[in-house]
Amino acid sequence: MATYDVCVIGSGLVGASTANALVRQGAGRVLLLDRGNAGSGDSALTFGMVRRHYTNPVLIQLSMAGTEILANWDDEVGVGSGGYVPTGYLLPVPERLVAACQANVERQQGYGLDTRLLRPNEIADVEPLLSTEGVAAAAYEPGGGVCDGRLMIDSWLLDGLGRGLELRQHAPVSAITFNGDRATGVQLANGEHIEAGQVVVATGGWSPEVLAGIWAVPFNLVRIQVAVLRLPPGHVAPAAVTSDAVSNVVVRAAAGRDIWVVAYQSDTPVIGVRDDCQRPLLDGYEAAIRGPLTERFPSLATAPLVGGWGGAYDATPDWHPLVGRVPGTEALWICAGWSGHGLKSTPAIGRVMASLLTAETPAIDVSDLAPDRFARGFENPLAYGPGARA
Ligand SMILES: Cc1cc2nc3c(=O)[nH]c(=O)nc-3n(C[C@H](O)[C@H](O)[C@H](O)COP(=O)(O)OP(=O)(O)OC[C@H]3O[C@@H](n4cnc5c(N)ncnc54)[C@H](O)[C@@H]3O)c2cc1C
Numbered sequence: 001m002a003t004y005d006v007c008v009i010g011s012g013l014v015g016a017s018t019a020n021a022l023v024r025q026g027a028g029r030v031l032l033l034d035r036g037n038a039g040s041g042d043s044a045l046t047f048g049m050v051r052r053h054y055t056n057p058v059l060i061q062l063s064m065a066g067t068e069i070l071a072n073w074d075d076e077v078g079v080g081s082g083g084y085v086p087t088g089y090l091l092p093v094p095e096r097l098v099a100a101c102q103a104n105v106e107r108q109q110g111y112g113l114d115t116r117l118l119r120p121n122e123i124a125d126v127e128p129l130l131s132t133e134g135v136a137a138a139a140y141e142p143g144g145g146v147c148d149g150r151l152m153i154d155s156w157l158l159d160g161l162g163r164g165l166e167l168r169q170h171a172p173v174s175a176i177t178f179n180g181d182r183a184t185g186v187q188l189a190n191g192e193h194i195e196a197g198q199v200v201v202a203t204g205g206w207s208p209e210v211l212a213g214i215w216a217v218p219f220n221l222v223r224i225q226v227a228v229l230r231l232p233p234g235h236v237a238p239a240a241v242t243s244d245a246v247s248n249v250v251v252r253a254a255a256g257r258d259i260w261v262v263a264y265q266s267d268t269p270v271i272g273v274r275d276d277c278q279r280p281l282l283d284g285y286e287a288a289i290r291g292p293l294t295e296r297f298p299s300l301a302t303a304p305l306v307g308g309w310g311g312a313y314d315a316t317p318d319w320h321p322l323v324g325r326v327p328g329t330e331a332l333w334i335c336a337g338w339s340g341h342g343l344k345s346t347p348a349i350g351r352v353m354a355s356l357l358t359a360e361t362p363a364i365d366v367s368d369l370a371p372d373r374f375a376r377g378f379e380n381p382l383a384y385g386p387g388a389r390a
Pocket of ligand 1 (some may be wrong): 344
């Protein structure tokens with residue numbers, strides 16, 4: 001029977017970052033498991049948006065620290081790339097959300113972030129394609145932009161493997177083993193038993209199945225889709241990444257002449273289990289993006305649809321992740337439920353997780369993300385109401 005100090009289940013952005021940080025922090029023999037190829041979960045489907053605009057200090061700090069690592073990848077990781085491009089990030093808001101947006105901007109400025117509230121007549125300076133019809137103001141972060149989740153995972157794995165990390169792909173975990181309340185390892189679907197001093201559940205939207213019978217993971221799976229439009233030759237692509245809180249369309253430039261478009265839909269179907277979330281776009285999604293795109297980016301609105309994909313947000317009741325010990329257990333940790341906005345925080349959360357597992361004080365206090373918070377009656381407040389803007 002193989003024995004490890006730590007077994008991390010799930011090699012998406014969270015698991016790869018955590019495993020990398022564990023081997024770098026000298027946590028002993030570390031095993032990273034994935035049921036398929038590393039990075040084949042929702043981390044492969046991300047829109048790639050980087051922003052620090054959040055309601056609460058914990059997510060402001062995690063996203064700021066994560067973006068710092070992305071911006072200094074060569075020094076911080078030294079292998080590969082995070083694919084970070086600071087295109088600028090814009091959050092246009094209607095009149096009813098101006099006060100909330102301004103308060104968020106001031107909170108981030110208090111943490112030293114370069115961000116400001118733009119009036120409609122200032123928006124064209126950073127995004128000339130944006131129609132300001134119905135827009136009362138916009139939060140702007142020059143350092144917001146895009147990064148590449150697949151590159152991040154590959155880089156962490158390559159660096160980690162060079163430092164002794166062991167990775168097993170196509171090794172689905174069927175059970176977590178216990179001695180009393182203390183996790184002692186995992187059982188693989190092929191019957192193999194792996195012993196580990198500590199176990200980390202980093203299985204994103206699959207976490208309810210991995211923790212079945214141990215803890216009822218408090219999140220819903222919410223379908224989200226990304227449409228790919230190809231601009232005709234000569235058409236100008238958007239400059240900034242824009243998440244429009246007026247029309248609820250989200251737009252970025254991608255490779256070549258492609259742009260990626262998301263429409264937040266109020267009638268998004270909730271999914272029972274993660275494997276039921278189909279990857280191709282659902283019928284009707286093209287119609288759902290055309291209206292808001294015409295409203296906010298008229299010059300982009302008729303570009304033909306050339307592709308797209310769907311994934312799932314693992315959305316907790318307060319749209320904040322679950323980070324800490326699995327309630328009622330020892331030596332078993334969870335870092336999941338990122339509710340559709342984990343990407344740019346994962347460089348930082350891996351280090352936080354490694355600190356928690358090695359009994360060090362993490363650089364960022366994540367106690368407001370404790371998995372038992374809902375049972376204690378605590379929910380993180382949301383400036384814009386329930387949703388991934390958090
Ligand atoms: C369409 C879409 C767009 C998004 N856009 C953004 C964005 O613009 N910005 C942003 O910040 N965030 C965004 N997100 C959110 C971000 O992608 C997620 O927060 C992040 O990828 C979550 O990573 P994860 O490691 O928790 O999950 P995953 O990447 O899903 O990783 C979980 C892993 O666990 C493995 N696994 C599952 N079950 C088992 C098992 N039994 N045994 C072993 N392994 C198992 C899976 O194979 C998978 O590799 C988006 C998400 C989606 C779906």
